[in-house]
Amino acid sequence: MRTRPHKETWLKRPPRATVSRMLRPWLTDPDSLTARIRARCSTLSVHVLRQRLALPHRDEATLLGLRRGELAWLREVLLVADGVPVVFARSLLPRANVRGAWNLFHGMGARPLGAALFADPAISRRALTCACLDLRDARYHLAAAALAPKAMPPRVWARRSLFRLHGRALLVSEAFLPTILDLPE
């Protein structure tokens, strides 16, 4: 029997009852995540895991206004603070604008995407939402595989938002590994 894909709930605000005071700012700060991490460590590096055309998950395709089966450019990275992975990030840009996608993703290499997104005043960010990802979500497993052989907790909080790039949409999702709480507040 085909199981229905798990649909986690993306919330406008992290619930106070289940999200710690230390984690909340990481889920809600609308400014650059890499800038926030960089301000709390000596060296921030971006470990690019995958960068290719891919099929978005159904909820991602819906947010990007893509029809089922439509490909998008995918970029998955680990943000590493002083040698310790702290965030698994997954970004998707509709294929319709290959040239733009190509420049944005392939021009970045190991530089953080945020460096381009927050440097261009023409690029705007839509509201952040957050969700608790667990074994039922494919993105949980992508983060766990990226973190291996380090252990993954049974659930991680993630956030996501759309960026508007000159009329094009870019979806950025970021899952916070427990090590994010080892950074100074």
Ligand SMILES: C=C(O[C@@H]1C=C(C(=O)O)C=C[C@H]1O)C(=O)O
């Ligand atoms: C959007 C940002 O860029 C960060 C860097 C990313 C990358 O290099 O692929 C992806 C998502 C973000 O964690 C940011 O800094 O806020």
